[in-house]
Amino acid sequence: MFQTGGLIVFCGLLAQTMAQFGGLPVPLDQTLPLNVNPALPLSPTGLAGSLTNALSNGLLSGGLLGILENLPLLDILKPGGGTSGGLLGGLLGKVTSVIPGLNNIIDLKVTDPQLLELGLVQSPDGHRLYVTIPFGIKLQVNTPLVGASLLRLAVKLDITAEILAVRDKQERIHLVLGDCTHSPGSLQISLLDGLGPLPIQGLLDSLTGILNKVLPELVQGNVCPLVNEVLSGLDITLVHDIVNMLIHGLQFIIKV
Numbered sequence: 441m442f443q444t445g446g447l448i449v450f451c452g453l454l455a456q457t458m459a460q461f462g463g464l465p466v467p468l469d470q471t472l473p474l475n476v477n478p479a480l481p482l483s484p485t486g487l488a489g490s491l492t493n494a495l496s497n498g499l500l501s502g503g504l505l506g507i508l509e510n511l512p513l514l515d516i517l518k519p520g521g522g523t524s525g526g527l528l529g530g531l532l533g534k535v536t537s538v539i540p541g542l543n544n545i546i547d548l549k550v551t552d553p554q555l556l557e558l559g560l561v562q563s564p565d566g567h568r569l570y571v572t573i574p575f576g577i578k579l580q581v582n583t584p585l586v587g588a589s590l591l592r593l594a595v596k597l598d599i600t601a602e603i604l605a606v607r608d609k610q611e612r613i614h615l616v617l618g619d620c621t622h623s624p625g626s627l628q629i630s631l632l633d634g635l636g637p638l639p640i641q642g643l644l645d646s647l648t649g650i651l652n653k654v655l656p657e658l659v660q661g662n663v664c665p666l667v668n669e670v671l672s673g674l675d676i677t678l679v680h681d682i683v684n685m686l687i688h689g690l691q692f693i694i695k696v
Contacts, residue, residue, distance in 0.1 A: 498670030
């Protein structure tokens, strides 16, 4: 009697398990063995944290701050550098009446680059990740003629990188960079200080308008290749755990 009851319980558990199998998302490759509960050395929250930490460390060790500090903003914004009128063409007319002779001596310097806390979300189907990479810099518009800066600006911008799990020609599955672009509307420019006698608001409006056109694409073109390099150098165990989750569409990013 005891054995018969145990058999009934076993059959019920088996039916429940088969029903769970039927609700699982289809893996990227039907030939892959389906591991319903991948053995992870970390909790889901720990896995996500390990990824963002590894990406942050990789970006910093890969020279992100140096890339930001050496953005060729002035070369691009000068007249003939790819924008209508350029930075100097747009700004000099507003300040030469106050300080004559500013032509060719205005300088734009990037200072204090910072990598802020990364964000991580998972797509609704669970097969891809989106990493938000926020950074901040300060821009200083200088003129040696007066021995001071005309403007000091604080700038923040987000880059969003898509991360996918793919199979290469050698049948190895790894993480690759998909789309990588600046987040629409994420560019923020605020005035830290400015030289009192000058028409600060006019300068700020002109500079902000030009930076909105050129800065996001400039940062995107310099930062996204570095993100791709960092992905290729991640710890193999971490990559394996994340790929295993993404292939099966299992959620491991905790929404808050």
